[in-house]
Amino acid sequence: GTDIIAVVVNKYRDITFGRMILYCDIIIILSCYFIFHDWKRVVFGFVTMGISSYVLDWVVNSTRQSVQFLIFSKEYAKIADHIVSDAHRGVTVLDGTGWYSKQGMKVLVVLARKSQSISIFRLVKEIDPNAFISQSSVIGVYGQGFDRLKVK
Incomplete structure (x- = not known):
């Protein structure tokens, strides 16, 4: 009860x-x-x-745990297209600069459910085996495809 x-x-x-x-x-x-x-x-x-x-x-x-990916790759456009079409997740493209190399690069930001992590890693590896990927846990993700924002 x-x-x-x-x-x-x-x-x-x-x-x-x-x-x-x-x-x-x-x-x-x-x-x-x-x-x-x-x-x-x-x-x-x-x-x-x-x-x-x-x-x-x-x-x-x-089941509600989410993760954030930062993906650094020269194949960013192809990876972003596949994440949107195959994993059905949104992708944000940011401009970044490597401080050591002083080279400009595109950085993909992806928020996904933790259960989708392996499929996103596989997808990136198939397109660019040399991509640099950072994954971190996210406490809360609110909006379409995630939890509804509760304002009390």
């Missing part, structure tokens, strides 16, 4: 599903002390709920 409360609160507030379940379970566990008068059960309940809330958040949010 606490999951229904968590879903409703998560929809309207910026509190994760797992954290809201944790808050509800804390209230339930603390109220159990008044029935059993046993602190061991309360502590065991807290440990169990803490672990399950962490795991639940990890499972629910793992």
Whole structure:
């Protein structure tokens, strides 16, 4: 039953599903002390709920994890075209300058789901095996193709 409360609160507030379940379970566990008068059960309940809330958040949010790619390649146009057509992701092209070489280059910026990382790496490697790629985790990506922006 606490999951229904968590879903409703998560929809309207910026509190994760797992954290809201944790808050509800804390209230339930603390109220159990008044029935059993046993602190061991309360502590065991807290440990169990803490672990399950962490795991639940990890499972629910793992599908929403996003990554950012910075791709440096002379074949930037071909790579960008294939990312848009094959991976169905947007690409931003930036002008960059290598400080060591003092050479101008184009830098591709791609935001994608973590589950698409391997296919993007393969796509880039097929086109330009010498491309330089930086991948970093992104905490939140909001907009078309990602999460809806919640303003509360």
